[in-house]
Amino acid sequence: MKTKHFTYILLFGFPFFGFQNKVAAQSTYEQKWTLLKQENEALAFDTGIKLSDAETALDKKLFQIRKQFLADTEQQKIPLFNSSFNELKPLIERSQLFEIFQSMPKGGLLHTHSGGITDVKWVITAARKYKECYVYDQPDHDQFIFGQLAFFEAGKVPKGFVSLDKKLISDPSFEKQLAELLILKRDNLCTYTNYWIEFEKRFKRISLLLPYRPFFKEYYKKGFLDLADNKVQHLEIRFIFDELYDFQHGKYPLKTSVTDLQDVVKEVQKNHPEFSLKLIYSSFKFLDPQSVEKQLETAFELKKELPNIISGFDLVADEAAGNSIYSFREDWMKLDQLSKKYGVKMPLFLHAGESNSVFNKNILDISSLDNPRIGHGLNLIYFPNTMELIRKQNKLVEVSPISNQVLGYVSDLRNHPARVLLSNGIQCSINSDDPSVYGYEGLGYDFWVAFVYWELDLKAVKKLVFNSINYSSLNESEKKKALIYLNGQWDDFIRKMNAKLK
Incomplete structure (x- = not known):
């Protein structure tokens, strides 16, 4: 009879003990993983924030809205992460x-x-109302650059500046061109120019306003x-x-x-x-x-x-x-x-x-x-x-x-x-x-x-x-x-x- 029990242990007991060891190892692994996750989360900048029930409800809704947005852009093949x-x-x-x-x-x-805080289209419209407002419409040189705006008294207007209002009346398309000159755009992420030089030109164009x-x-x-x-x-x-x-x-x-x-x-x-x-x-x-x-x-x-x-x-x-x-x-x-x-x-x-x-x-x-x-x-x-x-x-x-x-x-x-x-x-x-x-x-x-x-x-x-x-x-x-x-x-x-x- 003892021999029979021993045979059962040999046949079925050792796999069970092996299973227990596997479960124990898995449990230890999961505990370490969970602990590491918690330790990392505890370092985050927002660790002290606790959401109310209402905030938690909105958080879940925002998560789903973003998830759906990302799915839609992927379906439409919009290169969301490779676009400017x-x-x-x-x-x-x-x-x-x-x-x-x-x-x-x-x-x-x-x-x-x-x-850098006010809409450039408004800037053009508002500046145009002043009869003293002029725009430089000649190629860049050391003192002024094309599209630069300024106020001058009559008779004291530097060479190259023309009345902004008269310029826009004679050439309505110039308003769009001027707006483009006041906005810095990166049309795609592969374009290479010296963006700081272009950036500073935007400020120079309104610096005299x-x-x-x-x-x-x-x-x-x-x-x-x-x-x-x-x-x-x-x-x-x-x-x-x-x-x-x-x-x-x-x-x-x-x-x-x-x-x-x-x-x-x-x-x-x-x-x-x-x-x-x-x-x-x-x-x-x-x-x-x-x-x-x-x-x-x-x-x-x-x-x-x-x-x-x-x-x-x-x-x-x-x-x-x-x-x-x-x-x-x-x-x-x-x-x-x-x-x-x-x-x-x-x-x-x-x-x-x-x-x-x-x-x-x-x-x-x-x-x-x-x-x-x-x-x-x-x-x-x-x-x-x-x-x-x-x-x-x-x-x-x-x-x-x-x-x-x-x-x-x-x-x-x-x-x-x-x-x-x-x-x-x-x-x-x-x-x-x-x-x-x-x-x-x-x-x-x-x-x-x-x-x-x-x-x-x-x-x-x-x-x-x-x-x-x-x-x-x-x-x-x-x-x-x-x-x-x-x-x-x-x-x-x-x-x-x-x-x-x-």
Whole structure:
């Protein structure tokens, strides 16, 4: 009998024991996999966000809408991931997701530039109303370029400029041509030109319009209203200060541009009481340290006089062509001295790492400076120790996905460095940089791109939206008020979208 039992064990017992070992091994493998997944998720930038039941319901709906959109584009053989923003813009605008993101409260726009926020078609129409407005219609030369707009008094018009209104009357097709000259397009991802040179030409073509005081106020009122209508409640501009003028009074003091903008904000607040504005005094990377020191002094003078609107200092221009942040180290070392002299602090909001090159080391300076936000930070992922320092310092990266593609830093937006930053706990916000130069308005396009290409969920989107207020340069009282408003708008958006998307 014992022999019989032993035979059964030999025949059936060992396979059972083997099965148990296999199950145990599989269980261990699954446990390790689950643990690794959880550990990676715990590092993400949005790990502290908990969605309500209503938000979770909307998250599932958005996931399905995106899934269907991607299936439709694949069926129609639309090369979604191999196309430029300019090629895809009509498709974006027709999508259900775009309608959703247009209506979503977006918090603040923390990274944009003076001269880059107002629709270029409006610019042409508005400028044309002034009899003093002229356009340069000759080939480029050292001083002026074809399509450059400017205001001049009668009898003081430089050679090559003609009345904008008369030009458009005699040649109606020129309006479309001029609009094309004011927008930077990347028609396909394989086109190669020096996009920074073309980019800077767009700003040069309107640079002589903005200092004219009557137009200046019109321009910013239009831009602010468009942003407020797009559910942007707070705006921070990298602002290039210039003396405003008109033909009756001549030039005005430098601070006039600030007080005029404050008056414009008051007008906007009649219909959008939540709207707020801060200005980041901006100079240029191509200047020498002595010139930047003078600019810093001017910035401190303005901030002392107007502390509620001047929030910090930046240097702009192509990082590949300009000086490094390190080359201005003597200027940064004088910040404490200037703070004591003027009785105000001047945090830096420097552009850094707007580059694909590991040789661009501007990002290394950021962790050592009073620099709470970083403009672009694309190559931060090449400097892991600095990335960890910035995470621990809780500094924010201002991400502008469409700008990064148009200027040639990222072709396939699925590979945008922000995806690495977000996964590694670096706080980010979504920004449009210079939307009018890229042919669009508002912030909805950039959120659409981030959501579709980066496979975000609503938890991530919410964190990006609220980061734009939490990391803004609003003071604590202003921030508290702004967050109360944003929370109310966000809850209303969730409720309305759930009702709409059955």
